Amino acid sequence: MKISGVDIRPGNILEYEKGIWKVAKTQHTQPGKGGAFMQVEMKNLIDGRKTNVRFRSADTVERVRLDTKDFQFLYAEGEDLVFMDTENYDQISLPADLLGEAAAFLQDGMQVNLEMWEERPISVQLPEQVEATIVEADAVVKGQTASSSFKPAILDNGVRVMVPPHIGSGTRIIVDVYEKSYVKKAD
Structure with a gap:
């Protein structure tokens, strides 16, 4: 699904330059001269690279639809976070940096959505x-x-x-x- 550059929000998953990127931060800027743009900080979900990109309102980018599964946060173990599938009770361990700054808001027993891309968890969505x-x-x-x-x-x-x-x-x-x-x- 194509979205305008100014409609990008933190947490969105985008396909950009043949990679899958998660939006970490956005800042809407309206300079005195020229058109407004959205400064977007993104992290590549496959290799962990970070980048900053400017999107103008005329730019469009592909928003990726990922498969989502309901999980429950169990506990933190070192640098990893342990989640349980609410359907079959399987447990999976994911690195805390996958959540970024939102990891601080995790609470024991919290229901989260794991977003899967090709059967691999690449993103964790907390409640808004x-x-x-x-x-x-x-x-x-x-x-x-x-x-x-x-x-x-x-x-x-x-x-x-x-x-x-x-x-x-x-x-x-x-x-x-x-x-x-x-x-x-x-x-």
């Missing part, structure tokens, strides 16, 4: 949003209570996110896994 607890948050600075101001906070998994001023330490929040951003306060 997870619940986490804030363990450390900066104090609110008087006068910075405008709705647009945010302050840094550290989650129980060590990830830093920006949160609204009214959110304090010990609060459970919903976090976007791939954008590493505050979504809302947990119920």
Whole structure:
């Protein structure tokens, strides 16, 4: 399926220059002169190479559809993560760097989707949003209570996110896994 260069999102799997690439980061840039473009950081899922590519809105790239299977995260073992197939209970071990920065959000028993290409697992998709607890948050600075101001906070998994001023330490929040951003306060 062809998609426009500006529709590329982190986590997408693309076929680019005869390789299968996973999008790690994207940054939409609109220079003062010229057209807007998407700066895309990608990692080759076969040999591990990384690259940065600029895609303009007129560029199209092939988004690869992979076979997905439901797995459950069991535990970390050194640099590897162990997952269990929810259908036949087979266990498979995958390197943690396959998940990239999203690995910090893995929780015991979490349901994930393993994406397979030619029967080989090449990508792990976590839920878009997870619940986490804030363990450390900066104090609110008087006068910075405008709705647009945010302050840094550290989650129980060590990830830093920006949160609204009214959110304090010990609060459970919903976090976007791939954008590493505050979504809302947990119920």
